[in-house]
Amino acid sequence: MRILLIGPPGTGKGTQADRIKSRLGIPHISSGDILRATVSEGAPLGKQADDYMSQGLLVPDNLVIEIIMERILQPDARVGYLLDGFPRTRPQAEALDLALERSNFQIDHVLKIEVPDEQIIIRTIGRRIDPVTNKIYHIKFNPPPPEIADRVIQRSDDDGETLKRRLIKFHEDTSPIIDFYDQRGLLRKIPGIGTMAEVQNRIWASMGK
Ligand code: AMP
Secondary structure: OEEEEEOOOOOOHHHHHHHHHHHHOOOEEEHHHHHHHHHHHOOHHHHHHHHHHOOOOOOOHHHHHHHHHHHHOOHHHOOOEEEEOOOOOHHHHHHHHHHHHHOOOOOOEEEEEEOOHHHHHHHHHOEEEOOOOOOEEEOOOEOOOHHHOOOOEOOHHHOHHHHHHHHHHHHHHHHHHHHHHHOOOOEEEEEOOOOHHHHHHHHHHHOOO
């Protein structure tokens, strides 16, 4: 099964993605995670990407398309995948379409998790990541256990101003691709307010599971 997961940062997308991945046995491919890994490897491509990411801007299409196309061709992605954070723009959606057409595959569902921006800002500013396990916590809603509290960090693009820019940019850039998938009857709008379990149940229901 090939699923796209769309939602701005702070919608609980990462947690939902983990559960979908486990239940369906497909890899979770996150463009943000892949880009961050490329940056920390210190590769020239990473350096280029970092200039955009640290300002909350989208990384140019040609760079992201190249990275993601290479990833979805890996053997573990033959059974399908949950693509998270990609496509974010119309050219990226078209590049994915072309790649799928060539290999005779298709997208089954496009899941769009919806949370009002004000709520996202509250959720994201308190978000902390454990650099050892990559687990995500929230200082108020899901605090890290005391033994790791000292090592959790805030992502540099999770501060208030950068986040607001990322949200504006997200809505501007993704609205054309949302229409693109809606017109094909693939879009499933998932209200993202409520417990993780409630949101997860809505996701399964939207896919008829
Ligand atoms: P995310 O973890 O999905 O919030 O992504 C973090 C950052 O990586 C974004 O703010 C962008 O700078 C960059 N990024 C991730 N996915 C894409 C994409 N599909 N196209 C362009 N830039 C991306």
